[in-house]
Amino acid sequence: MYNHSELKEVIDRALINLSYNTEASRLIDPVKYILSMGGKRLRPVLALMACNLFSDKIDNAILPAAGIEVFHNFTLVHDDIMDQATVRRNSPTVHCKWNVNQAILSGDVMAFISNDCFLQAAANDLAKVLRVFNKAAIEVCVGQQLDMDFEKAPVVTQSEYFRMIEMKTAVLIAASAKIGAIIGGADEKDTDLLYEYGKNLGFAFQIQDDLLDIYGDAKTFGKTTGGDIVANKKTFLFVKASELAKEKQLKQLQNLFSIQETDPGAKINAVRDIYDQLSIRAITETLANDYISRAFSMLDKVGTDPKRKTELVNIANSLIGRDQ
Amino acid sequence: MYNHSELKEVIDRALINLSYNTEASRLIDPVKYILSMGGKRLRPVLALMACNLFSDKIDNAILPAAGIEVFHNFTLVHDDIMDQATVRRNSPTVHCKWNVNQAILSGDVMAFISNDCFLQAAANDLAKVLRVFNKAAIEVCVGQQLDMDFEKAPVVTQSEYFRMIEMKTAVLIAASAKIGAIIGGADEKDTDLLYEYGKNLGFAFQIQDDLLDIYGDAKTFGKTTGGDIVANKKTFLFVKASELAKEKQLKQLQNLFSIQETDPGAKINAVRDIYDQLSIRAITETLANDYISRAFSMLDKVGTDPKRKTELVNIANSLIGRDQ
Numbered sequence: 085m086y087n088h089s090e091l092k093e094v095i096d097r098a099l100i101n102l103s104y105n106t107e108a109s110r111l112i113d114p115v116k117y118i119l120s121m122g123g124k125r126l127r128p129v130l131a132l133m134a135c136n137l138f139s140d141k142i143d144n145a146i147l148p149a150a151g152i153e154v155f156h157n158f159t160l161v162h163d164d165i166m167d168q169a170t171v172r173r174n175s176p177t178v179h180c181k182w183n184v185n186q187a188i189l190s191g192d193v194m195a196f197i198s199n200d201c202f203l204q205a206a207a208n209d210l211a212k213v214l215r216v217f218n219k220a221a222i223e224v225c226v227g228q229q230l231d232m233d234f235e236k237a238p239v240v241t242q243s244e245y246f247r248m249i250e251m252k253t254a255v256l257i258a259a260s261a262k263i264g265a266i267i268g269g270a271d272e273k274d275t276d277l278l279y280e281y282g283k284n285l286g287f288a289f290q291i292q293d294d295l296l297d298i299y300g301d302a303k304t305f306g307k308t309t310g311g312d313i314v315a316n317k318k319t320f321l322f323v324k325a326s327e328l329a330k331e332k333q334l335k336q337l338q339n340l341f342s343i344q345e346t347d348p349g350a351k352i353n354a355v356r357d358i359y360d361q362l363s364i365r366a367i368t369e370t371l372a373n374d375y376i377s378r379a380f381s382m383l384d385k386v387g388t389d390p391k392r393k394t395e396l397v398n399i400a401n402s403l404i405g406r407d408q
Numbered sequence: 409m410y411n412h413s414e415l416k417e418v419i420d421r422a423l424i425n426l427s428y429n430t431e432a433s434r435l436i437d438p439v440k441y442i443l444s445m446g447g448k449r450l451r452p453v454l455a456l457m458a459c460n461l462f463s464d465k466i467d468n469a470i471l472p473a474a475g476i477e478v479f480h481n482f483t484l485v486h487d488d489i490m491d492q493a494t495v496r497r498n499s500p501t502v503h504c505k506w507n508v509n510q511a512i513l514s515g516d517v518m519a520f521i522s523n524d525c526f527l528q529a530a531a532n533d534l535a536k537v538l539r540v541f542n543k544a545a546i547e548v549c550v551g552q553q554l555d556m557d558f559e560k561a562p563v564v565t566q567s568e569y570f571r572m573i574e575m576k577t578a579v580l581i582a583a584s585a586k587i588g589a590i591i592g593g594a595d596e597k598d599t600d601l602l603y604e605y606g607k608n609l610g611f612a613f614q615i616q617d618d619l620l621d622i623y624g625d626a627k628t629f630g631k632t633t634g635g636d637i638v639a640n641k642k643t644f645l646f647v648k649a650s651e652l653a654k655e656k657q658l659k660q661l662q663n664l665f666s667i668q669e670t671d672p673g674a675k676i677n678a679v680r681d682i683y684d685q686l687s688i689r690a691i692t693e694t695l696a697n698d699y700i701s702r703a704f705s706m707l708d709k710v711g712t713d714p715k716r717k718t719e720l721v722n723i724a725n726s727l728i729g730r731d732q
Contacts, residue, residue: 107550108549108550108553108554110553110557111549111550111553159516162512162513162516165509165512166509166512166513184508185489185490185556188486188489188490188512189486189490189549189552189553189556191516192483192486192515192516192519192549193546193549193550195516195519195520195545196519196542196545196546196549197546199523199538199542199545200538200539200542200543200546203535203538203539203542207531207532207534207535208531210531210534210535210538211527211531211534214523214524214527214534214538215524215527218520218523218524218527219524221520221523222517222520222521222524225432225435225513225516225517225520226431226432226435226517228513229432229434229435229513230432232509232513233434
């Protein structure tokens with residue numbers, strides 16, 4: 085059994101050692117740049133953990149797991165263009181460091197570098213793995229579409245919000261766990277359970293991410309920015325608050341989210357006041373916890389020795405800031 | 409054996425019947441739009457012809473062939489953004505009809521719709537087919553990179569030009585023929601020959617395309633526009649003329665290709681005069697013919713009944729305007 089930090093190291097090494105086999109350094113430099121920015125590598129680590137749940141041999145899962153991370157970074161490069169984001173992980177985004185055309189094209193090539201990584205899966209598993217991956221990749225595009233549509237929508241319901249984060253975030257995390265399980269040799273029942281485990285984890289992860297934007301503990305999670313509020317992003321907190329708000333609060337909230345505030349600090353404080361009045365923090369924390377519990381109930385049903393599940397339990401707890 | 413028009417019909421039908429399995433019509437409408445623009449469907453038709461060369465059963469090749477066409481159209485959508493092209497096949501380009509963000513995202517989803525089409529290949533062939541496809545897809549991105557780099561380069565040599573069209577155009581046509589052959593059950597020697605047949609066809613196709621821009625016979629090939637000249641595009645004609653030009657002609661040519669001419673007709677005529685002085689038309693026609701001959705010499709070595717090769721011979725001849 086491998087632990088979390090061993091698996092992260094395996095992935096980091098695999099990403100550094102990716103061979104591009106091309107003379108076009110202008111095309112590939114942005115790929116190396118975004119992949120070198122680091123990060124938790126949540127999706128590939130989950131894929132390896134899910135593989136390791138069923139098999140002591142994880143070799144055939146390493147490149148497919150890296151492929152998932154390359155795909156994820158491809159979506160970041162293109163999303164940053166669409167969102168006109170200038171900074172990612174304290175560095176300039178690809179389209180800012182180079183230009184929009186370069187970011188489109190270097191993003192595109194990542195989609196096929198990613199595809200090629202899956203060919204390391206055993207021939208028997210390949211079609212199954214790719215069916216899961218392609219479905220998730222298409223759904224991630226649907227999720228980005230819904231997210232873009234939300235920007236122009238005056239109202240977003242809870243069910244619309246959940247559909248968006250399901251597509252944009254949860255399905256790829258779900259697919260990561262399922263792909264790992266397939267390569268590890270799990271049967272259909274268990275691969276489906278891993279998918280549901282990952283999906284619930286994905287929901288918890290996104291809701292927690294929404295929460296940390298304003299209530300994050302700098303010590304544990306890094307900087308609190310209120311960036312979502314400044315950008316008028318329709319997060320779970322906003323959607324839930326809109327649902328619970330009395331008439332006057334709703335007007336205030338909609339007004340705050342429709343203007344480009346000149347004083348971001350004042351705007352963040354005003355929104356936080358409304359959230360506090362409506363107990364949004366506690367509601368959100370409870371919901372993230374619920375999703376983690378649902379993830380665990382899926383994991384419980386998986387037919388392996390419970391001891392093998394420790395890493396998948398720990399990573400879930402760590403996502404919502406629980407001590408391990 | 410199927411003839412050309414039967415195979416084109418098969419592909420057109422497959423593209424119309426593609427199932428997208430998603431609620432996001434905003435995402436998919438641009439996909440349907442670009443795929444409905446029509447065109448020769450050269451790549452998928454070649455794939456089916458290559459499959460049919462080895463097998464009377466082409467069913468397993470239909471969706472993979474359609475996938476190649478979806479991929480090709482994905483590159484058109486993104487290239488049109490990068491080139492700021494406003495018109496394609498007499499209709500507005502996707503980013504003009506919708507917007508740049510929509511064109512990026514709807515392009516992206518096409519990459520994965522395309523991937524998913526390959527899963528119709530038999531399990532035994534899948535890894536082989538995808539290895540060929542992914543390699544070509546990555547090389548097409550390299551080709552677009554080289555093409556973008558050319559815009560800023562003062563000089564482009566013949567070998568640089570051929571490397572660019574090899575990557576941007578020839579390898580996908582080559583991969584189409586090879587993928588069809590693999591699915592048709594050809595052995596390695598024959599699939600490699602089909603690849604080389606396709607690659608030579610691709611070179612001929614691109615050189616002919618460069619030629620038709622200025623010397624096209626409106627009756628046979630559609631409108632002659634001189635669009636490449638107006639856009640200062642470094643075509644084979646320009647590269648060859650630059651190589652053959654005497655000092656004074658070279659200066660004229662470089663001057664003509666460095667300015668934004670206010671009178672496009674005058675510019676086209678001036679460039680054509682230089683090309684005529686240097687016999688560029690005859691040189692280009694000879695070269696396109698050479699590539700077709702090389703394609704035929706590859707096809708000759710393929711170990712099937714020569715009668716089965718008729719369609720692959722005819723389509724090659726038709727690409728350079730030879731009567732069939």
